[in-house]
Amino acid sequence: MDVSRTYDVLILGGGNAALCAAITARRAGRSVALLECAPKHFRGGNSRHTRNFRCMHDAPSDGLTDTYPEEEYWQDLLKVTGGETNEKLARITIRFTATCRKWMAEHGVRFQPSLGGTLHVSRTNAFFLGGGKALINAYYRAAEALGVEISYDTEVTDLNIDDGRFMSALAVRHGIEQEVRAKTVVAAAGGFEANLAWLREAWGPAADNFLVRGTPYNVGRVLRILLDKGAKSIGDATQGHCVAIDARSPKFDGGICTRVDCVSLGVVVNESAYRFYDEGEDFWPKRYAIWGRLVAGQPNQIAYSIIDAKSVGKFMPPVFPPIKAATIGELAVALKLDASVLESTIGQFNAAVRPGTFDHTVLDGCATEGISPPKTHWARRIDTPPFFAYPLRPGITFTYLGVTVNERAQMMLQDDRPSPNIFAAGEIMAGNVLGKGYIAGIGMAIGTAFGRIAGEEAARCAA
Amino acid sequence: MPPSAIPAALVEEGQRMASICNACRYCEGFCAVFPALERRLSFAEGDLTYLANLCHNCGSCYYACQYAPPHEFQLNFPKMLAEVRGESYKKYAWPATLSGLFQRNGRVVSLITAASLVAFVLAMLFFSDPSALFSAHSDSQGSFYAVFPHRAMAWIFGVIFLMVTAALIMGSVRFWRDIGEEPATFLSPGPFAKSVDDAARLIYLGGGGDGCTYPDDKPSYARRRFHHLTFYGFMSCFAATGVAPVYHYVLGWSAPYPFWSLPVMLGTLGSIGLLIGPAGLLWLKERRDSALTADSQTGMDVAFLVLLFIVSLTGLLLLVLRETAAMGTLLAIHLGVVMGLFITMPYGKFVHAVYRFAALVRFHVERRRPSPGLSAE
Ligand SMILES: Cc1cc2nc3c(=O)[nH]c(=O)nc-3n(C[C@H](O)[C@H](O)[C@H](O)COP(=O)(O)OP(=O)(O)OC[C@H]3O[C@@H](n4cnc5c(N)ncnc54)[C@H](O)[C@@H]3O)c2cc1C
Numbered sequence: 133m134d135v136s137r138t139y140d141v142l143i144l145g146g147g148n149a150a151l152c153a154a155i156t157a158r159r160a161g162r163s164v165a166l167l168e169c170a171p172k173h174f175r176g177g178n179s180r181h182t183r184n185f186r187c188m189h190d191a192p193s194d195g196l197t198d199t200y201p202e203e204e205y206w207q208d209l210l211k212v213t214g215g216e217t218n219e220k221l222a223r224i225t226i227r228f229t230a231t232c233r234k235w236m237a238e239h240g241v242r243f244q245p246s247l248g249g250t251l252h253v254s255r256t257n258a259f260f261l262g263g264g265k266a267l268i269n270a271y272y273r274a275a276e277a278l279g280v281e282i283s284y285d286t287e288v289t290d291l292n293i294d295d296g297r298f299m300s301a302l303a304v305r306h307g308i309e310q311e312v313r314a315k316t317v318v319a320a321a322g323g324f325e326a327n328l329a330w331l332r333e334a335w336g337p338a339a340d341n342f343l344v345r346g347t348p349y350n351v352g353r354v355l356r357i358l359l360d361k362g363a364k365s366i367g368d369a370t371q372g373h374c375v376a377i378d379a380r381s382p383k384f385d386g387g388i389c390t391r392v393d394c395v396s397l398g399v400v401v402n403e404s405a406y407r408f409y410d411e412g413e414d415f416w417p418k419r420y421a422i423w424g425r426l427v428a429g430q431p432n433q434i435a436y437s438i439i440d441a442k443s444v445g446k447f448m449p450p451v452f453p454p455i456k457a458a459t460i461g462e463l464a465v466a467l468k469l470d471a472s473v474l475e476s477t478i479g480q481f482n483a484a485v486r487p488g489t490f491d492h493t494v495l496d497g498c499a500t501e502g503i504s505p506p507k508t509h510w511a512r513r514i515d516t517p518p519f520f521a522y523p524l525r526p527g528i529t530f531t532y533l534g535v536t537v538n539e540r541a542q543m544m545l546q547d548d549r550p551s552p553n554i555f556a557a558g559e560i561m562a563g564n565v566l567g568k569g570y571i572a573g574i575g576m577a578i579g580t581a582f583g584r585i586a587g588e589e590a591a592r593c594a595a
Numbered sequence: 596m597p598p599s600a601i602p603a604a605l606v607e608e609g610q611r612m613a614s615i616c617n618a619c620r621y622c623e624g625f626c627a628v629f630p631a632l633e634r635r636l637s638f639a640e641g642d643l644t645y646l647a648n649l650c651h652n653c654g655s656c657y658y659a660c661q662y663a664p665p666h667e668f669q670l671n672f673p674k675m676l677a678e679v680r681g682e683s684y685k686k687y688a689w690p691a692t693l694s695g696l697f698q699r700n701g702r703v704v705s706l707i708t709a710a711s712l713v714a715f716v717l718a719m720l721f722f723s724d725p726s727a728l729f730s731a732h733s734d735s736q737g738s739f740y741a742v743f744p745h746r747a748m749a750w751i752f753g754v755i756f757l758m759v760t761a762a763l764i765m766g767s768v769r770f771w772r773d774i775g776e777e778p779a780t781f782l783s784p785g786p787f788a789k790s791v792d793d794a795a796r797l798i799y800l801g802g803g804g805d806g807c808t809y810p811d812d813k814p815s816y817a818r819r820r821f822h823h824l825t826f827y828g829f830m831s832c833f834a835a836t837g838v839a840p841v842y843h844y845v846l847g848w849s850a851p852y853p854f855w856s857l858p859v860m861l862g863t864l865g866s867i868g869l870l871i872g873p874a875g876l877l878w879l880k881e882r883r884d885s886a887l888t889a890d891s892q893t894g895m896d897v898a899f900l901v902l903l904f905i906v907s908l909t910g911l912l913l914l915v916l917r918e919t920a921a922m923g924t925l926l927a928i929h930l931g932v933v934m935g936l937f938i939t940m941p942y943g944k945f946v947h948a949v950y951r952f953a954a955l956v957r958f959h960v961e962r963r964r965p966s967p968g969l970s971a972e
């Protein structure tokens with residue numbers, strides 16, 4: 133970054149949305165600088181942890197099977213958000229996903245047939261070959277080749293905004309603060325999911341036990357500045373994507389491999405060795421996003437998924453080995469739970485299991501009767517040693533609180549005027565489309581669509 | 596003799612990394628290693644050597660890995676596999692007493708080659724008239740055999756060829772058993788044919804469609820092209836060596852053969868491939884990202900490539916200068932180097948071809964078996 137010049141377009145952040153904006157603006161002939169606060173090795177924000185994105189399509193292509201029409205996509209989104217979405221922006225995103233794969237491929241992104249173990253999403257989601265980091269690497273290569281000036285280890289610490297108009301940014305690189313000037317700015321610096329203090333404000337002390345699945349660099353600094361300097365907010369701070377992951381995962385950046393997929397095959401107990409929710413309510417992919425909140429609501433935010441030998445090999449292998457014991461009592465000791473309570477919880481559960489034909493691929497008829505909470509599908513007795521347990525904690529994926537934008541990706545001010553030269557893309561504005569709930573692959577869809585729109589509009593504005 | 600085991604710490608590290616990949620699976624589309632890995636829930640030593648020999652160290656899964664160093668998981672999957680691969684060569688070497696030759700292999704190969712070169716020169720001086728050795732011969736005089744009797748040459752190379760073949764077959768049998776397969780499955784026609792096809796086209800050196808990330812993080816087909824030149828160059832030279840005895844014994848024609856004859860054409864074309872291919876591979880290796888190379892194996896790789904290069908260089912020089920006084924000396928050098936190459940084949944980089952092919956057959960055999968019962972999560 134060159135502090136003596138005024139760039140046409142300044143990009144804040146270095147993930148998918150930032151790169152889509154940078155490449156688009158640069159291809160329109162503008163001078164572009166991109167500030168990424170992570171070092172090169174950890175560049176790419178949460179985008180480096182992704183694996184697919186949700187695509188509308190009217191014929192099979194890029195590993196996508198069958199069709200996924202606009203209307204169905206919209207209805208899926210409407211359902212999970214319970215209406216907390218802006219239809220105009222949502223439809224822009226959806227339509228974008230029908231055509232943007234060609235652009236992505238031109239800039240080095242490759243697709244592949246869906247992953248083993250995730251076939252249920254091959255109709256709706258296109259998978260990145262090698263995952264999100266491969267996508268990010270391809271975009272950085274393309275951006276560099278086009279002449280985008282990339283600056284790593286560069287944290288944006290303040291923005292000079294005058295009556296909704298961006299003037300310059302302050303950025304700290306290797307301890308030195310510098311002022312970077314540009315005609316326009318694209319804020320694509322993610323959410324605040326790695327900001328433990330902010331999470332605590334929203335969630336209370338429970339947040340101390342959250343694990344952050346993605347990058348430690350998304351502390352919401354740019355979001356905070358924009359909200360403090362006149363941006364109109366969207367969503368609220370308690371909304372986010374939070375799943376149950378292995379409690380032994382790293383505090384940050386554990387990514388995809390920390391997930392535990394056996395909840396629906398067994399039972400889940402809390403620290404007091406009691407069950408607390410129907411483990412078989414629906415297919416796991418449809419339910420895993422509620423288990424983060426469920427575990428967050430338990431004492432000390434910890435829970436244990438317990439299965440027996442019958443379930444071994446029936447789910448995606450987790451990254452950490454299970455805790456194993458020959459009896460339920462010994463398992464309780466290994467988990468530091470009250471053995472007699474756990475024995476009675478499992479005993480009551482086993483006694484409540486009704487006969488049925490177990491089939492994990494359908495909503496089968498195996499259910500419990502007479503206990504609370506019930507287990508409404510896939511209820512089988514936990515009676516075949518050895519017994520296994522995986523400890524669970526809430527793992528936060530991303531937050532939805534953001535800035536409001538219009539269909540040109542312009543950031544809206546509190547008085548409902550669009551800012552003339554501030555644009556926003558990606559997670560920092562995802563709440564416009566996804567105010568609540570989650571459908572797999574929507575994050576990258578929003579970032580790609582609004583990243584490119586922001587890049588295009590910023591380029592036009594700087595012309 | 597029981598095969599020497601792979602160091603326990605390396606096996607443990609391999610198991611740790613394979614478990615992370617098995618939970619993640621993002622790299623599934625790059626190569627055969629990941630689909631093979633996903634069929635397993637745990638990884639015994641034989642599973643790791645199988646995966647290691649399926650991997651051709653393209654690096655794609657390192658550059659794409661969100662857990663690569665400096666991430667605390669410190670996941671460098673290709674480097675670990677390269678280390679296991681190196682150990683597996685020792686483990687399966689036959690006879691086992693010679694597995695030590697893989698230690699400091701670069702030096703070992705150079706010494707053996709130098710020794711065979713000296714042996715050839717001495718043998719020539721001993722067997723033939725020194726004046727013949729250093730004077731010019733015309734092709735019509737059967738010049739080669741004027742300096743070195745054909746019968747001796749046939750015997751020496753025949754015996755070495757048999758020894759080398761036996762060692763390579765025994766090595767692959769040990770590998771095949773250790774990864775848990777029955778001998779008969781190796782020859783299953785479908786998988787075998789598919790593996791020949793994969794190997795002949797080097798499909799996995801195509802990465803996900805843009806080539807492998809070799810020598811650096813930018814996908815490129817350079818390695819596949821140079822490897823093709825090396826492989827087909829080698830096969831062409833090998834074919835030349837196979838045709839020559841037919842000419843000699845069946846048709847009764849003595850070498851050297853005219854330039855446009857089949858053995859010479861095959862040999863010449865092959866040698867050109869074997870000059871450019873190994874030179875290109877060495878050039879790429881020089882530029883290879885050091886994060887991905889197992890240091891202990893660089894010597895082995897380089898020695899093999901250099902040897903191939905020298906063999907084809909001396910072969911071509913022999914063709915050009917065969918009617919001059921330099922022929923005798925060149926022939927001694929060429930044959931010496933060829934012998935060095937042959938002797939060290941089962942104890943050097945060449946074995947990768949054997950184990951890799953066997954691993955591919957295993958891959959295709961396994962693919963026809965039902966997948967272990969993962970419910971579609
Ligand atoms: C484990 C995991 C798996 C996921 N899988 C998927 C998936 O398969 N499909 C999907 O659609 N979504 C997925 N998501 C969600 C997805 O990651 C996000 O929706 C998406 O990456 C958002 O893109 P972005 O560019 O807005 O933000 P990010 O990619 O997070 O980029 C934000 C960037 O801003 C930088 N930054 C932050 N603060 C500053 C500052 N002050 N100064 C300068 N730079 C700053 C960061 O370093 C980072 O580069 C997943 C998330 C996680 C954590």
Ligand code: SF4
Pocket residue numbers: 262263615616617619620621622623656657659660661662663670672
């Ligand atoms: S190398 Fe890394 S990204 Fe690839 S499958 Fe393994 S853990 Fe996942």
Ligand code: SF4
Pocket residue numbers: 622625626627628629649650651652653654655656657672673676
């Ligand atoms: S280095 Fe290449 S061949 Fe080896 S496992 Fe990784 S992607 Fe596969």
